[in-house]
Every structure is written in C-alpha cells, then in structure tokens.
Amino acid sequence: MKKQVKYKKKLAHSQKYTLLSFEKKRSLEGFVFAIPWLLGFIAFVVIPLALSVRISFFQTVLTDLYGFRGTSTYVGFNNYVKVIQDPAVGETVFRSFGMSLIKVPVIVAFSLFVAVLLKQDFPGRTAFRVIFFIPVILAGTIMTYLFQDGVGNMSVFSTLTTGVQQLNSFFGTIMSNIGAIMWASSVEILIFLAALQSVPATLYEVVELDGASAWETFWHVTLPYISPFVILNFVYAMVDSFVASDNPVMSIMDSMTREGTKYGQASALSWLYMLATLAVILIFILFTRRWLK
Amino acid sequence: MADTKSVVAGDSTVVFEDVSGEYETTSAAAAETAKKSGGIKGFIKRYENLGYRAKKKITFIISRIFVYFVLIEMAYLFVLPFIYIFSTSLMTSQDYMDPTVQYIPTTINWDNFKKAFEALDYVKSFINSMGTSLLSAIFQTTSCALIGYAIGRYKFKGRNLIFLFVILVLLIPPQVMILASYGIWATLSLVNTWAPVVIPTIFGLGLRGALFVLIYMYFFQRIPDVMDDAARIDGAGPLRVFGQIMLPLVKSAVAIVFIFSFVWHWNDNYEAPMYMYLDGHQTLQPRLQNIQMYYSKYATSQAVMSELEKSLSEPMLFAGCLMVMLPVLIVYVFGQKQLAAGIERIGVIE
Numbered sequence: 001m002k003k004q005v006k007y008k009k010k011l012a013h014s015q016k017y018t019l020l021s022f023e024k025k026r027s028l029e030g031f032v033f034a035i036p037w038l039l040g041f042i043a044f045v046v047i048p049l050a051l052s053v054r055i056s057f058f059q060t061v062l063t064d065l066y067g068f069r070g071t072s073t074y075v076g077f078n079n080y081v082k083v084i085q086d087p088a089v090g091e092t093v094f095r096s097f098g099m100s101l102i103k104v105p106v107i108v109a110f111s112l113f114v115a116v117l118l119k120q121d122f123p124g125r126t127a128f129r130v131i132f133f134i135p136v137i138l139a140g141t142i143m144t145y146l147f148q149d150g151v152g153n154m155s156v157f158s159t160l161t162t163g164v165q166q167l168n169s170f171f172g173t174i175m176s177n178i179g180a181i182m183w184a185s186s187v188e189i190l191i192f193l194a195a196l197q198s199v200p201a202t203l204y205e206v207v208e209l210d211g212a213s214a215w216e217t218f219w220h221v222t223l224p225y226i227s228p229f230v231i232l233n234f235v236y237a238m239v240d241s242f243v244a245s246d247n248p249v250m251s252i253m254d255s256m257t258r259e260g261t262k263y264g265q266a267s268a269l270s271w272l273y274m275l276a277t278l279a280v281i282l283i284f285i286l287f288t289r290r291w292l293k
Numbered sequence: 294m295a296d297t298k299s300v301v302a303g304d305s306t307v308v309f310e311d312v313s314g315e316y317e318t319t320s321a322a323a324a325e326t327a328k329k330s331g332g333i334k335g336f337i338k339r340y341e342n343l344g345y346r347a348k349k350k351i352t353f354i355i356s357r358i359f360v361y362f363v364l365i366e367m368a369y370l371f372v373l374p375f376i377y378i379f380s381t382s383l384m385t386s387q388d389y390m391d392p393t394v395q396y397i398p399t400t401i402n403w404d405n406f407k408k409a410f411e412a413l414d415y416v417k418s419f420i421n422s423m424g425t426s427l428l429s430a431i432f433q434t435t436s437c438a439l440i441g442y443a444i445g446r447y448k449f450k451g452r453n454l455i456f457l458f459v460i461l462v463l464l465i466p467p468q469v470m471i472l473a474s475y476g477i478w479a480t481l482s483l484v485n486t487w488a489p490v491v492i493p494t495i496f497g498l499g500l501r502g503a504l505f506v507l508i509y510m511y512f513f514q515r516i517p518d519v520m521d522d523a524a525r526i527d528g529a530g531p532l533r534v535f536g537q538i539m540l541p542l543v544k545s546a547v548a549i550v551f552i553f554s555f556v557w558h559w560n561d562n563y564e565a566p567m568y569m570y571l572d573g574h575q576t577l578q579p580r581l582q583n584i585q586m587y588y589s590k591y592a593t594s595q596a597v598m599s600e601l602e603k604s605l606s607e608p609m610l611f612a613g614c615l616m617v618m619l620p621v622l623i624v625y626v627f628g629q630k631q632l633a634a635g636i637e638r639i640g641v642i643e
Contacts, residue, residue, distance in 0.1 A: 033535075051476065114363075139557075
C-alpha cells in the first residue's frame with residue numbers, strides 16, 4: 001500500500017518535468033505570441049525613455065546627445081529647474097490644460113450623441129457612417145490650411161448660435177470651435193458605436209415593455225452599460241488633446257529641439273509634461289473607477 | 294362618433310362599444326377645452342391626451358426630423374472642405390482674391406496642378422509616402438494582431454503587466470521619446486531612410502500601434518472559446534488556429550486597422566518629417582509647406598512671406614492638397630464597404 005503511494009507520487013513528479021500541463025502549455029503559447037511586441041517595447045519604448053531621462057540631466061550638444069563621450073556636461077536637475085522657473089512655459093502648460101479641460105467633455109458628449117444617432121436604424125445610415133470618417137482622412141497639414149481659410153468651421157450650427165456667442169464668452173468659445181471639436185472626435189465616435197452595439201437588444205425590449213421613454217432608456221440602460229467606454233473615451237480624448245501637434249506645449253518643445261543647445265531642457269519639459277498628463281489621467285481614473293466596473 | 298364593432302356569436306348579436314373610441318371622444322373634448330386655453334400649454338395638453346400609438350408616431354416623426362437635421366448639418370461640415378479644396382484648386386489667383394467668386398471659378402485653371410506637382414517633387418515624395426505608409430500598414434495589421442491575440446485570448450503570467458504596458462504606450466506622448474529615438478537612428482545612420490518609421494511597426498509599435506493592439510484585443514475577446522477548442526481537438530497547432538481560424542473571424546478588425554494605419558501614416562506630420570527631412574527623402578505632408586515658398590521670390594521661410602503672396606499661392610496650395618489626399622481618398626472609397634461593415638460589426642456579440 002505504502003509503496004503504491006510512493007510510486008504514484010513519483011509518477012506525478014516525473015510528469016511535471018517531462019510534459020507540460022495543458023494550462024502551462026497554453027500560457028507558454030500566449031507568451032510566445034507576445035514576445036515580438038515585448039522586444040519592440042524594450043527597443044523602441046524602454047530604451048528611448050531611459051535615454052531621454054539621461055538627456056534631461058545633461059547640457060548636451062548634438063555630437064554627444066546622451067553624454068557618453070564627455071563633451072556634454074552633467075548639470076543635475078538644472079534643466080528641470082530652468083523649465084519650471086520659465087514663466088512662459090508654465091503659462092502655456094496651464095493654458096493648454098485649461099483648453100483640454102473645456103474641450104474634452106464637449107468632445108466626449110458630442111461623440112456619444114452622434115454615436116447614439118448613428119446607432120438608430122434609418123434610411124441612409126451607412127452613408128452617414130461613412131461621412132463621419134472623413135475627419136480621419138482629412139487630417140494633418142491640410143486641415144490646418146482649411147482652418148486658416150475658415151472653411152473647417154463653417155457649420156449651420158455656429159451661424160445659428162452667433163447671438164449666443166456674443167452673450168456668453170465661455171459658451172461662445174465652445175460654439176465657435178464646434179467645427180474643430182467635431183473634427184477631433186471621429187475615433188471617439190467609433191469607440192462609442194462599438195460600445196452601443198454591445199448592449200444586448202433584449203435589455204431594450206424589456207424596458208420598452210415596461211413603458212420607459214427613450215430618454216429614460218438612455219439614462220438607465222444605455223449609459224450605465226457603456227460607462228467604461230465613456231471613461232475610455234475621456235482618457236483617449238485627453239491624450240489626444242495633450243499630444244496634438246497644435247497644442248502650444250508641443251510647439252515649445254519643437255522650438256527648443258530646433259535651437260540645438262536646449263535638448264536637455266526639451267527632454268526635461270517633455271518629462272515634466274508627461275508626468276503631469278499622466279497624473280491628470282490617473283486622478284481622473286481614480287475618481288471615475290466605480291464606473292469602470 | 295363612437296365606433297362600434299359587432300361580433301356574431303351563435304345566433305345572438307352582441308354589440309361591444311369600442312373602449313378606445315370612447316377614450317378618443319373624451320380626449321377630443323379635452324382638446325377642445327385645451328384649444329380654448331390656447332398656447333403651448335394647450336398644445337402639450339392635447340399631446341398628453343393622445344393615445345399610445347399616436348404619441349409614439351409623433352415622437353418618432355419628431356426624432357427623425359431631429360436626427361436628419363443634426364446629421365445633415367454635420368455632413369455639411371465635413372463635406373464642405375472637400376468642395377472647397379476642389380474648387381479652389383481650379384481657380385486662378387485672381388479668382389481666389391475676388392470676393393464675388395465663390396466656389397465656382399470663372400475659368401478653369403489646370404496650371405495649378407502642374408505647378409504643385411513640381412513644388413511637391415511629387416514622384417519622389419509619393420514613393421516615400423506610399424512606401425512608408427503601405428509597409429507600416431501591412432506590418433501593423435499583422436504584428437498588432439499577434440500581440441492583441443496574445444493578451445485577448447490567453448491567460449498567462451505577466452499578461453496583465455503586458456496589458457498595462459500597452460496602455461502606457463498609448464499614454465506616452467511621442468514627443469518624450471522622439472529626441473532619444475532620433476539619436477539612436479542617427480547613430481545607426483538610418484536617418485533619411487524609411488527604417489525609423491517602418492521598423493517599429495514590425496514589432497507592433499509605431500504610430501498609434503497601441504490603439505490597434507487594443508482594437509484587436511477587443512475583437513479577439515469576443516470570439517467564443519468553443520471555436521479554438523474545436524480546432525485544437527481536430528489537431529491544429531497554435532499558429533494554425535491563429536492564422537486559419539481566428540484571423541478570418543476578425544476580418545472587420547483587419548480592415549479597420551489596415552485602413553486607419555495606412556491613412557494615419559499617410560497623414561503623419563510629426564514623426565516621418567522628423568526622421569526624413571532631406572530633399573528627396575521627404576514624404577508628401579511636409580512638402581506641402583514648400584508650395585507657398587516655392588512661388589515666392591523673396592521668401593526664405595514661411596514667416597517672411599507677405600500676406601498677399603500667401604493668398605496668391607493659395608490655389609496652388611489646394612491643388613497640392615488634393616494631390617496629397619488622392620491616394621487616401623482612393624483607399625477610403627474602395628475600403629469604405631469593409632470599413633462600414635467593420636463598424637457595423639464591432640461590439641456585436643456573435
């Protein structure tokens with residue numbers, strides 16, 4: 001009897017080392033699928049990030065960007081101090097955060113609104129869905145030129161609300177920028193469409209039988225169901241507006257890079273800015289995590 | 294007024310008075326009183342007294358009108374720039390400056406395209422743009438699918454960590470890394486080649502790579518487990534399951550990622566111009582800025598140009614814009630069906 005138990009134990013033991021269990025094999029496969037991305041992550045994200053930290057501690061010249069050859073001088077936190085003390089930089093950063101604060105909720109609300117409209121079944125829906133991806137094609141420099149000529153902003157809506165624009169400056173800025181906001185929200189619309197399509201149709205049938213109005217259905221069924229996607233879209237819109245090329249902070253960074261002697265400061269600024277944006281996003285997620293399920 | 298229905302049951306005729314008919318008469322009376330009180334209040338009261346069907350119909354019609362108004366308004370906003378670009382590109386400078394000429398040029402001026410072609414250095418820039426965009430799109434559609442598949446369908450140690458990394462990559466602005474990356478590519482003497490743009494995409498990174506990974510992950514998660522279990526029992530290996538079972542099931546994701554990746558790379562105005570800046574190595578987007586300078590005799594940079602000169606060269610600029618947009622438009626028009634189908638299908642639980 002005793003002997004048998006021992007034998008069993010031994011068998012189990014040997015199996016463990018010769019043959020991987022089903023779960024282990026599976027998880028190994030998953031890891032293998034992830035290897036290329038991990039390699040790329042190290043090469044194109046971790047290493048550049050580490051190097052950019054190093055740059056931010058040096059007064060660098062182009063011939064010795066990372067300070068390995070000794071021509072660049074180590075300056076400690078001086079670059080950070082300089083960036084923080086520069087009043088122009090501080091003002092721009094705060095202004096850009098303020099702009100994002102106004103823009104992001106409007107973008108999210110607008111894209112949710114459009115997604116809900118596009119979700120409905122009506123003749124010509126496919127055509128409209130296609131039109132809503134035009135902003136994806138018409139991006140980049142072309143859009144800048146169009147806005148310079150005042151074409152990107154020509155909407156019936158903004159002409160209708162000219163009176164409101166003069167009455168209230170806060171509401172007015174939103175109204176006069178409604179074109180720009182619409183142009184910025186195509187990916188958000190896509191995410192919301194996906195989310196809306198994942199709400200089971202049976203839920204809607206049930207509440208309709210219970211006599212809920214469309215308004216009640218939206219607030220008590222649709223919105224709670226897609227709340228994680230609302231958060232996701234908030235985060236995406238924030239990131240998008242923080243790193244948009246028309247963001248004033250980005251242009252400061254670019255001009256610092258072009259000057260040639262301020263690489264250290266540009267890196268320091270980019271790190272400070274990134275940490276600030278990450279902090280804003282983390283705080284946002286912290287406050288909204290109960291809707292993330 | 295009350296409408297009656299007669300039902301023949303056996304030999305006795307039973308007459309029912311229609312309940313809804315009675316309801317209608319009372320509502321008509323209420324409407325009558327409401328009419329007297331007049332105004333919006335009366336209108337609302339009349340609406341409240343309507344039956345369920347009628348109410349539903351009215352709200353339906355109102356919502357339809359509303360939906361179409363909003364959608365047409367937005368479609369107008371998005372389509373107008375196209376018309377503007379197209380019409381401006383055909384104008385002469387005089388037409389462009391003339392405030393009485395709007396959208397319809399007096400004479401069609403094809404010369405703009407010829408000039409823009411020269412200024413853009415179109416053939417070379419086109420090859421650069423097409424090469425980087427197409428290669429990147431192809432690589433991203435495959436490599437992002439791999440990692441999306443790994444974190445979407447497998448549970449392994451470190452999966453959550455990798456997912457966190459993906460989110461982190463999504464959140465890190467490219468500006469933080471661009472200097473250091475530029476330095477790396479410069480030491481490898483690969484600046485002014487396609488490599489800095491294309492190579493990261495082989496590994497599933499690159500322009501908005503993290504977003505594509507998340508899209509794939511989302512799609513793969515929706516496929517029921519039974520699918521790959523069945524394939525496994527039939528003896529398919531992991532690569533076969535991925536390539537022959539899973540990828541065909543997420544066709545719409547493949548279409549979305551490919552189209553978006555191509556278009557975004559084509560429109561990229563930050564990374565590609567940073568790495569490829571020499572004449573003849575540039576992509577189309579940054580070349581656009583050259584058009585205006587190209588036709589100004591005195592300007593050495595855009596800032597020096599006078600407003601008048603800028604305005605005079607505007608038709609050429611938009612001709613250039615049209616030429617830059619063309620391939621993307623073609624991709625969009627041909628991929629539009631797949632794109633629309635993809636959008637219809639995301640999120641649908643199958």
